[in-house]
Amino acid sequence: MKVLVTGSNGFIGKNLIAELEATTKHEILSYDRDTDVSLLDSYCEKADFVFHLAGVNRPETEAEFMMGNFGFTSTLLDALKKHNNTCPIMISSSIQAALSNPYGESKKAGEDLLKAYSDETGAEVLIYRFPNVFGKWCRPNYNSAVATFCHNIARDLPVMVNDPDVTLNLVYIDDVVKELVYALDGKENRQGDICAVSTIHIVRLGDIVSLLESFEASREERSIPNMADAFTKKLYSTYLSYLPKDKFSYPLKMNVDQRGSFTEIIRTPDRGQVSVNISKPGITKGNHWHHTKNEKFLVVSGTGVIRFRNLYSKEVIEYFVSGEKMEVVDIPVGYTHNIGNLGSTDMVTIMWVNESFNPEEPDTYYLEV
The missing domain is CATH 3.40.50.720 (NAD(P)-binding Rossmann-like Domain)
Structure with a gap:
């Protein structure tokens, strides 16, 4: 036509x-x-x-x-x-x-x-x-x-x-x-x-x-609006289209030490938290367990191993992971767990947890796997 x-x-x-x-x-x-x-x-x-x-x-x-x-x-x-x-x-x-x-x-x-x-x-x-x-x-x-x-x-x-x-x-x-x-x-x-x-x-x-003011604040808070609400979803898309050219990006707080870094990306009140974990070669992170908090790990670069052990068992379960083969590993409650870098380069892991971290109720307990 x-x-x-x-x-x-x-x-x-x-x-x-x-x-x-x-x-x-x-x-x-x-x-x-x-x-x-x-x-x-x-x-x-x-x-x-x-x-x-x-x-x-x-x-x-x-x-x-x-x-x-x-x-x-x-x-x-x-x-x-x-x-x-x-x-x-x-x-x-x-x-x-x-x-x-x-x-x-x-x-x-x-x-x-x-x-x-x-x-x-x-x-x-x-x-x-x-x-x-x-x-x-x-x-x-x-x-x-x-x-x-x-x-x-x-x-x-x-x-x-x-x-x-x-x-x-x-x-x-x-x-x-x-x-x-x-x-x-x-x-x-x-x-x-x-x-x-x-x-x-x-x-x-x-x-x-x-709502618009909360969108502006969401960058500092690392939050995401309620996309289940149709108007909020549409208004957020509209708001982003009005950002000036020098404000398309915003910094994140990287928690850095000799082991690598841990950076929160997104926090939500009802869908949990997403973070990026970078582990240096030979480094193992974790060795803790949770009552209710559960996580998903996805290694996107490098190679490593995720180890689990039930608190009331001596059996250690191992999952070998790599950025060459994308797979999500669920971290069950009641299992102490860690993730180790087996490669010669930094290992990058996307981590999701079902609730945003609350320092007053961390539900995180140290225990070697």
């Missing part, structure tokens, strides 16, 4: 085009304010589907609302009619189309124009009234509080919240794009005359800021 996307350099346009180019073989006809105007005519002649995402939401004068949201829509439809092209057309409207303000009225005028066009030509039209959309590539300090908060908190800049109890209806950009791809395939989510994204998150403004 030949798919015309107006507003192609905008927030939704960029995300939609990226998805279509990555997952389909459709030809994308990109049109934005910087595109040669003469191309619109040829695009409207050959388009098989139109995503009309272009619009104005931050003009210098109120008159520009109607000019951008109604005027350009009229120009687009006239070009389609000129070529008798009755392909389906989707328009990006707003929930504010139901309100009496210059922006909402201009969006409603665009909707009405599209309905009249459908009545006249028989073309299928899909009107989407989006609430607040958030996600990567949304411009901060423009018309998205989420984008502005992400941008500022990632740069240690202040954020201003007049009323933290205000709730926002939010849709995530990936959910928007998924719905638009459904629409392209004729499987749109219709609710009467209006189409909609099926997943909406209703969130307090104060809770958004608190």
Whole structure:
């Protein structure tokens, strides 16, 4: 298919085009304010589907609302009619189309124009009234509080919240794009005359800021947000996309001695802790046991041996491990255990434990294997 996307350099346009180019073989006809105007005519002649995402939401004068949201829509439809092209057309409207303000009225005028066009030509039209959309590539300090908060908190800049109890209806950009791809395939989510994204998150403004601040603090705490919560997962992905280029990495505290090093990477309240252990050649670490704490060891570089012994047995069990053959070794409770480097180079082991280390309740008891 030949798919015309107006507003192609905008927030939704960029995300939609990226998805279509990555997952389909459709030809994308990109049109934005910087595109040669003469191309619109040829695009409207050959388009098989139109995503009309272009619009104005931050003009210098109120008159520009109607000019951008109604005027350009009229120009687009006239070009389609000129070529008798009755392909389906989707328009990006707003929930504010139901309100009496210059922006909402201009969006409603665009909707009405599209309905009249459908009545006249028989073309299928899909009107989407989006609430607040958030996600990567949304411009901060423009018309998205989420984008502005992400941008500022990632740069240690202040954020201003007049009323933290205000709730926002939010849709995530990936959910928007998924719905638009459904629409392209004729499987749109219709609710009467209006189409909609099926997943909406209703969130307090104060809770958004608190979550973003916890994401910033998570680097120092080595914590991971609760990815089981759909909104938290989406907001965290969004936040990371606003990191400045010099903040993609962050340091970890390495506990170093003559034996090697031990470095915690991730701590979670419900999924345990992940660490990296480096053992020098000939070094054995461990020789302790646990009542309830359990671990998984994965040697990713070097060669070594993991030894176990039940507290009430003299039998020593050995597992020879190597980065050449990836395998996870479970460390059972009630067994004293150690791990020794048998090679001539450093041995690197990824270690997971079912609970983050608590020095007040370590559940770790020294005993030679």
